[in-house]
Amino acid sequence: xxxxxxxxxxxxxxxxxxAEHGFHGAPMAMIADRAGVGAGxxxxxxxxxxxxxxxxxxxxxxxxxxxxxEGYVPEAPVRxxxxxxxxALLRYFINNSLEFRFVEQFHxxxxxxxxxxxxxxxxxxxxxxxxxxxxxxxxxxxxxxxxLPVLFALxxxxxxxxxxxxxxxxxxxxxxxxxxxxxxxxDAVRR
Amino acid sequence: xxxxxxxxxxxxxxxxxxAEHGFHGAPMAMIADRAGVGAGxxxxxxxxxxxxxxxxxxxxxxxxxxxxxEGYVPEAPVRxxxxxxxxALLRYFINNSLEFRFVEQFHxxxxxxxxxxxxxxxxxxxxxxxxxxxxxxxxxxxxxxxxLPVLFALxxxxxxxxxxxxxxxxxxxxxxxxxxxxxxxxDAVRR
DNA sequence: ATAAGCGGAATGAACGTTCATTCTGTTTAT
DNA sequence: ATAAACAGAATGAACGTTCATTCCGCTTAT
Numbered sequence: 536x537x538x539x540x541x542x543x544x545x546x547x548x549x550x551x552x553x554a555e556h557g558f559h560g561a562p563m564a565m566i567a568d569r570a571g572v573g574a575g576x577x578x579x580x581x582x583x584x585x586x587x588x589x590x591x592x593x594x595x596x597x598x599x600x601x602x603x604x605e606g607y608v609p610e611a612p613v614r615x616x617x618x619x620x621x622x623a624l625l626r627y628f629i630n631n632s633l634e635f636r637f638v639e640q641f642h643x644x645x646x647x648x649x650x651x652x653x654x655x656x657x658x659x660x661x662x663x664x665x666x667x668x669x670x671x672x673x674x675x676x677x678x679x680x681x682x683l684p685v686l687f688a689l690x691x692x693x694x695x696x697x698x699x700x701x702x703x704x705x706x707x708x709x710x711x712x713x714x715x716x717x718x719x720x721x722d723a724v725r726r
Numbered sequence: 727x728x729x730x731x732x733x734x735x736x737x738x739x740x741x742x743x744x745a746e747h748g749f750h751g752a753p754m755a756m757i758a759d760r761a762g763v764g765a766g767x768x769x770x771x772x773x774x775x776x777x778x779x780x781x782x783x784x785x786x787x788x789x790x791x792x793x794x795x796e797g798y799v800p801e802a803p804v805r806x807x808x809x810x811x812x813x814a815l816l817r818y819f820i821n822n823s824l825e826f827r828f829v830e831q832f833h834x835x836x837x838x839x840x841x842x843x844x845x846x847x848x849x850x851x852x853x854x855x856x857x858x859x860x861x862x863x864x865x866x867x868x869x870x871x872x873x874l875p876v877l878f879a880l881x882x883x884x885x886x887x888x889x890x891x892x893x894x895x896x897x898x899x900x901x902x903x904x905x906x907x908x909x910x911x912x913d914a915v916r917r
Numbered sequence: 918a919t920a921a922g923c924g925g926a927a928t929g930a931a932c933g934t935t936c937a938t939t940c941t942g943t944t945t946a947t
Numbered sequence: 948a949t950a951a952a953c954a955g956a957a958t959g960a961a962c963g964t965t966c967a968t969t970c971c972g973c974t975t976a977t
Binding site for chain 2: 557559560639640643644645679681682684685687688689691692693694695696697700705706712715716719720722723724725
């Protein structure tokens, strides 16, 4: 008897509450409440809170990858591929602000410690694409010869920052501004 | 009876614990312990934990400003001033990793909500210097004509990211790499 | 066709733990 | 001698988790 309905409600409620109020503002009782479910029910689907949250993280992370890769042409020039990936990533963040804010919370929390390592080592799927892109860019001499973490920082640091600013309402990113911002990031990494 | 000695021990202990283990890993009893002080004593110096932490934040923030401004020449060209400020900032972060990690924790916590707004509006002292620098850079046509938050993102996003990577041990920033990284940030903002 | 029986899903009150804060008795400075 | 400073035990609120009980849909017996 497959009844994933309640499980999904729990995951959705957790995502919303954590994105909106942080981990402090999302006790299990409140998650249960918003999911329309008894407190104990959560434990039929998740062993404990840690596993609920890491599971949620995995789901959220998995959703972003297809969105970013849509229309990606592996044979295109490095610059074009960079612009495509980065634009898609930024667009995904501002169109899915709940996911974005949750992931940010997650990374700056005790839950995220173990994932930090994987992340920087490029274990993540989308990181892997970026990694390959940068490596071939460096090999072709069109990208500055930096260690990978520096290239990630130059490319992704500003993206995360402007996404945050947009979601918090400090800037209004439209198509033109997005394009120009991503091109500025390219200026940082291109030789 | 002026005895700022205990107060300073409390502040120092709080900084260390929060930087190393996050807010979850820094209960009042533990702070008291590391400060060599009774739990109740903290409350003779700070009304409650929130005020202890916001006070600590203010102190930490205040310390960075002089370090960044040392040797700053307001009459120098925009590019030089940018390189000076950014290099000093990055150097400060990696030489004061406790402070850096604490500030990062702070900004991604309930305590930091109110400060977010001030920060992005440039209320902070060092932000103010950057703001003036960008404005005159745009006016002179040497800096891309972006809204200020985007310029901040392009300049500071990568700095925070590489500082984090360095402190976590994923890269080893030496003088050469620091200089090159900051120059890459300049490439992002310069016209 | 109906009702009794059955198993797992669901529930929420209760429990134990953790933590910030307060209280109380003691030490220390004047 | 007095009052402020101090340490650490006591307190109560909040939280994650557990568990005895209820609920619900399906099977089986009549």
